[in-house]
Amino acid sequence: MQPIAAEGPMTTRLLVSAAEPARSALDCLLRPRSIAIVGASPQFAKINGRPLKHLIDKGYTGRLYPVNPKYSEIAGLASYPDVAALPEATDLAIVALPAREVEACIAALGRRGVAAAVIFSSGFGEMGADGKRVEQSLRACADAHGVVICGPNCLGFVNAFDNVYATFSQYADGDTGAGPVAFVTQSGAFGTAIAALVRHRGLGLGYFINTGNEAGVSFSDLMLAVIEDPRIRVAAGYLEGMRDGPGLIRLAQRCAELGKPLVLTKVGRMAAGVRAAASHTGSLAVEDDVFDAVLRQHGVLRARNEEQMLDMLEALCSDRVPHGGGLGIATQSGGAGVMMADHAEELDLEVPALAPETQAALAKVMPAFGAAGNPVDVTGQFVGNPDLLLESVVTLLADPQVHVGIVWLQLMTAYVDLLVGIFCQIRDRTDRPFIICWVAAPPEAVRRLRAEGMVVFGAGERAVEAAATMVRHRQILRVAAENRAERAALAAAVERVAADVCGDFSDGVQPTAQATAWLQAAGVPMAPVALARHGDEAQAAWRSFGGPVVLKIESPDITHKTEVGGVLLKLNDEAAVRQGFATLLKRARKARPEARLDGVVVQPMTAGQLELVIGVQRDPSFGMVLMVGLGGVLVEVLKDVVFRLGPFSEAEGLRMLDGLRVRTLLDGVRGQPAVDRAAIAALLSRLSIWAAAMAPRLDELDLNPVLVGPTGPVAVDCVMVFRGQGGG
Amino acid sequence: MQPIAAEGPMTTRLLVSAAEPARSALDCLLRPRSIAIVGASPQFAKINGRPLKHLIDKGYTGRLYPVNPKYSEIAGLASYPDVAALPEATDLAIVALPAREVEACIAALGRRGVAAAVIFSSGFGEMGADGKRVEQSLRACADAHGVVICGPNCLGFVNAFDNVYATFSQYADGDTGAGPVAFVTQSGAFGTAIAALVRHRGLGLGYFINTGNEAGVSFSDLMLAVIEDPRIRVAAGYLEGMRDGPGLIRLAQRCAELGKPLVLTKVGRMAAGVRAAASHTGSLAVEDDVFDAVLRQHGVLRARNEEQMLDMLEALCSDRVPHGGGLGIATQSGGAGVMMADHAEELDLEVPALAPETQAALAKVMPAFGAAGNPVDVTGQFVGNPDLLLESVVTLLADPQVHVGIVWLQLMTAYVDLLVGIFCQIRDRTDRPFIICWVAAPPEAVRRLRAEGMVVFGAGERAVEAAATMVRHRQILRVAAENRAERAALAAAVERVAADVCGDFSDGVQPTAQATAWLQAAGVPMAPVALARHGDEAQAAWRSFGGPVVLKIESPDITHKTEVGGVLLKLNDEAAVRQGFATLLKRARKARPEARLDGVVVQPMTAGQLELVIGVQRDPSFGMVLMVGLGGVLVEVLKDVVFRLGPFSEAEGLRMLDGLRVRTLLDGVRGQPAVDRAAIAALLSRLSIWAAAMAPRLDELDLNPVLVGPTGPVAVDCVMVFRGQGGG
Incomplete structure (x- = not known):
């Protein structure tokens, strides 16, 4: 087990037997050697009857104890009147009782020494404020009694490797052969549908877990537990709300360490969706753009819906990995x-021109078609000459620039045997991954090819997406390894800043000069500022800067200075500066009579070919998140901004810039020189470190604009807001 | 039949019998009463054996005549040694001969009085330059002998209503029950796959036609012919290349008149794709952005791939139409x-809040769930209480703002009878269209619901897209009716302009003053210009404009003036203007010694809050196409431009502006006032009329920039290029 078990909300570790090695409570939950079913029913169609039916039918080999005072025996097993009467402290209890009886049951389970419980019962947090109180009480009871709980309000879970069917989900009604996918879902109904779709694809679920209200173990706790199973190759999750950002990040990092892809679908992408998700799950809605960015930053493959998730899973269950990003296509059309x-x-996947030797080899295989490009059109001639398909695909996949292949064909209902045979030969003659895209395929062909471990799709664009997913996963692992290597240095940098920062930590808007000094010390290039408390000081500042200056009203109560006419540009003589000082004070007093005025900030004029907006905000799930976007009028129209969770490296800062849709602007257009991306990335990284160090106090930071000129970026305006010592 | 038959390349109309009413050659082709199969084989697995097999097996009731000198009888039918020996002039001949024998066969068919031929044989235009010459000769022969040909290099076609199987496509091997979809495809292999997918959906193809090389009838000819069939409700097309733009537009217009949707997939969206498409089909590649825009302008529903096409077809085959854009969702999750x-x-489909009376009615049906919003969560409780689902969906669909519904559910393998029954009741109790989205549905349920005429999807987002398609089709018909009403007025406006324009129509770049005068006369607001041939004239022009001016070098050989330093801004005194005149001439002589210099254009400075680029270009398939986009540096980065084929109305101009991604800029940001969209739309419409009138001469026109200020748009620079009298 991973250290997370000691960090999450689930801190209990129980020794279930002195004779055995220590087992974690999560191990007891997911791989129980004995199960009590509290509220068990002999009516197998009912919610409280179904788990027992499945456990017996599917061959669970551990010990089973129905608990129900109404029966002395259920399905040939002795039934116990209550939890206290159980003949042993079971690893797991399935709780299928009315909501009002659940808390007492958990207490009894704790007293009996049961390690873990999965609670089907609904009537808790999902029912509004009253239900939330009941759920809090349940959680406190479980903690007090040392029982780890999954649920309540969940369908339970399946561990198909060990035939543990602690569930009443419809999914368990069908064939539930174990496979390499672990699927954890916050939704019962949608999750069951996705599980069934995984089965339809012939992929096989090793674990299927519905987390319900997560009063005890969370989505991330459960996924972290199952991802360690060596039989699991791919993790898939369905989320509706997300409270535990750090847990999700630990999960993503652990998956990357294990080299196992993590595919997540989260509903609530749009504003309307977020509202509905909030009312549906009661979760604090994370702004989806931030969620999406932080997930991708940490190597999660986000699927926009269940179909895309299934496609990704099918691609990632392949035991072959592409060693580059070149796609070779052989097609019948x-x-x-x-x-x-x-x-x-569209997906930035290369379809490389073929090497001369590949072309020559293809020309030999397909003499009628002359120079064969990529895609290679093999036509339907192979029906008469199977070697045509076999040799052309093997040749294509041998090209040095081709790392993953797609073979497209259609119908061919009469040639299933022939084609399955050809594809098996192709598989044996190459070690590169390839995807068979067989449109309107005979179902038997798909079944047989999948049984041979091959990846089969029914639509060309989806096959391309699958190839892109394979390539993307490889890139993710590389970036994750880089980030892992940098993690300690970033943490040390954050600690250094935290130890060094000193000054006045009052709440609210920070004085510009103070904020500027902090950021300058952190290595963020800031335009110099001087605070003038009267006209003489303003003139002196202008003289010291030696050129045109900007004057800005300085007040902790005025964050949007332009709204009160609080900015004057390009002042360049004594009289103008003195006059400007007076004007700004007058305007501010008129517009905001109640505002405390500290004076006027004097700053030299700065020019730049490009205007950026850089900000820091506190995300309720993840913490301090940086944003960078294009400044100026268009930023509001284009909403072209990129987010990253801090602290991060300069390399991550470069990737951040690469996420801007208008990134080609950075390369210079219409004869302008390219800007120094590395300098901007360094600014972003340093700011992310500073923000992480200041996380206890920093609430919000805006550098707007940051002007980028030939000497790099300079922030010319800064609004920094602290929150109270206790947090917001 | 439509007038197009008299306009297209296919001009032959034959009277096949004096006793019958006149039948067009296309009618003979698609609905033949007699068929000769030239090159027929008794080996039914072969290309030349398959049509006869299918015609017999599937019950074609017309007269069949195999033609093959090797046999005296095939499949119990008398076989004829050659075409001349045929006992009647058949409506149709199927030609399955080697390429070298095809032309002689067509000549013989013509001599025998056969109206139409479908030519399977390959070895023509698809084989390169030599093949193209052979194909041209074949086309000339067919024209000379009055035989309408489909193909060559095609799979032929199916008319399932009349059991005409003039094809060797694999599609014909399966069940080919007729249905409301007409599918015409330029690709054989991909087209066959799509046809099979239509069958999988249970939709049914009335016609399935592969056009091949289109030496005779084109894609549009064939689709125009079948769309008239009253049994056809939806037209679907697959395109690889497009030569006949006007034919496609006539087709789209006719479909809209008939109220039948036209769904098209065209490959070759990206630059790389266009290259491959060009090498694959030999078609002149139409720039896809223009193709896409012109299609949408004319009401075509473009599907990006075969899956989206199938989804659209399924939605459009429904016999119910939404009377608004409100979506009601009932879901189990x-x-x-x-x-x-x-x-x-994301798709601009409204999910309206429900009316108070709807909410009250829902609360009665589902007392446990309080105020029920949209989506309505019906949970899985309906298994115990079927009325829950029935009444809640009927109530939802009765809401005045809900025009189309989606009902989402999953699995429920044990409840197929129950659910099919509920959905039939829902159907009978509402006349609004609704889509059943049943994830991981039992195949039997899908089959039964489709047999009941219901629309069934397996994924939620695709169901939403289907609903959006239904709504979109309704909008298309409304816009098409508007455009139809305006067509005559636009044509008259074009004629008026064509009659009025006079001036010097020399080739190449037109003088700025002349171009400006033409456009001003056409109602396009242009900044005034004066051509100065020496400094005195420049000074006089400056005086007459009475304010700061711009000077620009004027030369038919210099279209990009800024590249030679040929523009000077904000000159506002005599000396500066005179000096500027000299400077521009000097710079131009230095940069481009060979250029003819006409002098300098003087123009008053114009300001605007927004900068647009407007242009006209000649598209090889469609003709004069207008473009509008955002000007300035970002236009190159964002590539946010919208195209329309001219001439078009102001209403279409407004829709054009609405297609800009940065359209919110037009509404004013950061306190700027909104610009006058109607004035810009009027400019676009007038320019489109002028360009259409000048189509014989105009090759290219750029208004860049067009400045938009409080008084509307003004073009401040204009480059207009004419081509030679004979065309480019």
Whole structure:
């Protein structure tokens, strides 16, 4: 088990037997050697009857104890009148009781020494304020009695490796052969549907877990536990709300360490969706753009819906990994080839020109078609000459620039045997991953090919997306390794800043000169500022800067200075500066009579070819998040901003800039020189370190604009807001 | 039949019998009463054996004549040694001969009086330059002999209503029950796959036609012919290249007149794809952005791939039409509801709040759930209480703001009878369209619901897209009716301009003053210009404008003036203007010694809050296409431009502006006033009329920038290029 078990909300570790090695409570939950079913029923169609039916039918080999005072025996097993009467302290209890009886049951389980419970019962947090109180009380009871709980209000879970069917989900009604996918879902109904779709694809779920209200173990706790199972190759999750950002990040990092992909779908992308999700799950809605960015930063593959999730899972369950980003396409239809090449371009997947030796080899295989490009059009001729398909695909996949292949064909209902045979030969003659895209395929062909471990899709663009997913996962692991290597240095940098920062930590808007000094000390390039408390000081500042200056009203109560006419530009003589000082004070007094006025900030004029907005905000789930975007009028229209959770490295800062849709602006347009991306990335990284160090106090920070000129970026305006010592 | 038959490349109309009413050659082709199969084989697995097999097996009731000198009888039918020996002039001949024998066969068919031929044979235009010459000769032969040809290099076609199987496509091997979809495809292999997918959906193809090389009838000719069939409700097309733009537009207009949706997929979206498409089909690649815009302008529903096409077809085959854009969602999973509501928002489909009376009625049906919003979460409780689902969906669909519904559920393998019954009751109790989204549905349920005429999807986001397609089709018909009403007025306006324009129509770049005068006369607001041939004239022009001016070098050989330093801004005194005149001439002589210099254009300075680029270009398929985009540095980065084929109305100009991603800029940001959209739309419409009138000469026109200020748009620079009298 991972150290997270000691960090999360679930801190209990119980020794279930002195004779055995120590087992964690999560191990007892997910891989129980004995199970009590509290509220068990002999009516197998009912919620409280279904787990026992499945456990017996599917061959659970541990000990089973129905608990129900109404029966002395259920399905041939002795039934116990209550928890206290159980003949042993079981690893797991399934609780299928009315809501009002659940808390007492958990207490009894704790007294009996039961390690973990999965609670089906609804009537808790999902029912509004009253239900939330009941749930809090349940959670406190479970903690007090040392029982780890999954749920309440959940369908339970399946561990198909060990035939543990602690669930009443419809999913368990069908074939539940174990496979390499672990699927954890916050939704019962949608989750069951997705689990069934995984089965339809022939992928197989090793674990299927519905977390319900997560009063005890959370989504991340459960996924962290199952991802360690060596039989699991891919983690898939469905989220509706997200409270435990750090847990999710630990999960993503652990998956990357293990080299196992983590595919997540989260509903609530749009504003309307967030509202509905909030009312549905009661979770604190995380702004989805931030959620999305932080997930991707940590190597999560986000699927926009269940179909895309399934496609990703199918691609990632392949036991082959592409060693580069080149896609080779062999097709029976030129048009399908064009469509796939187009989509590859959209997904930044390369469809490389073939090496001369590949072309020569293809020309030998397909003499009628002359120079064969990529996509390779093999036509339908292979029906008469199977070698045509076999040799052309093997040749294509041998090209040095081709790292993953797609073979497109259609129908061929009469040639299933022939084609399955050809694909098996292709598989044996290459070690590169390839995807079979068989449109309107005979179902038997798909079944047989999947049984041979091959990846089969039914639509060309989706096959291309699958290839892109394979390539993307490889990139994710590389970036994750880089980030892992930098983690300690970043943490040390954060500690250094935290130890060094000193000054006045009052609440609210910080004085510009103070904020500027802090950021300058942190290595963030800031335009110099001088606070003038009267006209003489303003003139002196202008003289010291030796050129045109900007004057800005300085007040902890005025954060949007332009709204009160509080900024004057390009002042360049004594009279103008003195006059400007007076004007700003007059305007501010008129517009905001109640505002405390500290004076006027004097700053030299700065020019730049490009205007950025950089900010820090506190995300309720994740913490201090940086934002960078294009400044100026268009920022509001384009909403072209990129987020990252701090602290992060300069390399991550570069990737951040690469996420801007207008990133080509950074390379210079219309003859302008390219800006210094590395300098901007360094600014972002340093700011992220400073913000992380100041997380206890910093609430909000805006550098707007940051002007980028030939000498790099300079922040010319800064609004920094602290919150009270106790947090917001 | 439509007038197009008299306009297209296919001009032959044959009277096949004096006793019958006149039948067009296309009617003979698609609905033949007799068929000769030239090159027929008794080996039914072969290309030349398959049509006869299918025609017999599937019950074609017309007369069949195999033609093959090797046999005296095939499949119990008399076989004829050659075409001349045929006992009648058949409506149709299927030609399955080697390429070298095809032309002679067509000539013989013409001599025998056969109206139409479908040519399977490959070895023509698809084989490169030599093949193209052979194909041209074939086309000339067919024209000379009055035979309408489909193909060559095609799979032929199916008319399932009349059991005409003039094809060797694998599609014909399966069940080919006729249905409301007409599908015409330029690709054989991909088209066959799509046809099979239509069958999988249970939709049914009335016609399935592969056009091949289109040496005779084109894609549009064939689709125009089948769309008239009253049994066809939806037209679906797959395109690889497009030569006949006007034909496609006539097709789109006719479909809109008939109220039948036209769904098109065209491969070759991206630059790489266009290259591959060009090499694959030999078609002149139309720039896809223009193609896409012109299609949408004319009401085509473009599907990006075959899956989206199938989804659209399924939605459009419904016999119910939404009378508004409000979507009501009933779901068994709150999360699925959120996902669908999100996607609706992305697709500009409204998910309206429910009326108080709807909420009250829902609260009665579902007392446990309090105020029921939209999406309505019906949970899985309906298994015990079927009325819950029935009444809640009927209530939801009765809401005045709900025009189309989606009902989401999953699995429920044990409740197929119950649910099919409920959905039939829902159907009978409402006349609003609704989509059943049943994830991981039992296949039997899908089959039964589709057999009941219901629309069934397996994924929530795709169901939302289907609802959006229904709504979109309704909008298309409304816009098409508007455009139809305006067509005559626009044509008259074009004629008026064509009659009025006079001036010097020399080739190449037009003098600025002349171009400005033409556009001003056409109602396009242009900043005034004066051509100065020496410094005195420049000074006089400055005086007459009475304010700061711009000077620009004027030369037919210099279209990019800034590149030679040929523009000077904000000159506002005599000396500066005179000096500027000299400077521009000097710079131009230095940078481009060979250029003819006409002098300098003087123009008053113009200001605007927004900068647009407006242009006209000649598209090889469609003709004069207008473009509008955001000007300035970002236009190159964002590529946010919108195209329309001219001439078009002001209403279409407004829709054009609405297509800009940065359209909110037009509403004013940061306190700027909104610009006058109607004035810009009027400019676009007038320019489109002028460009259409000048189509014989105009090659290219750029208004860049067009400044938009409080008094509307003004073009401040204009480059107009004419081509030679004979065209480019």
